[in-house]
Amino acid sequence: MEKTVKDDCIFCKIANGEISSNTIYEDEHFRVIMDINPASKGHCIILPKTHAANLYELPDDWCKEVMPVAKKCAAVLKDVLDCEGVNVLQNNGALAGQTVFHLHVHLIPRYQDDTVEIQWKPTQRTDTEELAKKIREAFAD
Template identity: 35%
Template structure:
């Protein structure tokens, strides 16, 4: 397995070098909008601890990470009046991982609406900002 790259895009977001639409942050975890969403409200939950993926992460990371994954899942379901929520986590290229910092995808889902392909097309910043605000509002009212 490869080592952790401190210059990956999520590490840069965590250091504030690249902007993001954050919806949640605590001392261990950050959640922000995916700039290439597969659906409305697609959110990423990222531990601050450096780890390439689940395979090399300190097990102590998982408690805080998945507590926030649950919190974000509840908020996105409420914020978008979704029928359900898909949680995805990929490890290494063969499994579909493309950013090598442990992260979890939270996707609100709607009956009969397929996910969009992850094509690399970036969402408009104003759409991401509006979606982030919906999630922050749902978190605040929880």
């Protein structure tokens, strides 16, 4: 897996050990750190050691590796923190809530009385069949 680093990216610096962090897990390709602005007790973020601003830019071989890291870390968080669940969250673009433009995956432990709000209001759409057809056709291109 090829690695690139962006000199002015704070997450590149953290992921590659240039800036200290509360690291909970590290391997050749990823560093998992405690979030400095946690949504809940134990909130961590997975940082690839290669720079990609978002999911669209992350090379496929790195994409294949990030979910096993998320699974491993989420299981440890659940065991150690005795949380009732873990949200695995990844935002792409400012409108989606991304604030640091280096791909990262949030692991947010959930507790019965926490104040974390990750929600949307379900809507009823009448054009889902048309949308599905248009999206399917894009895969064929």
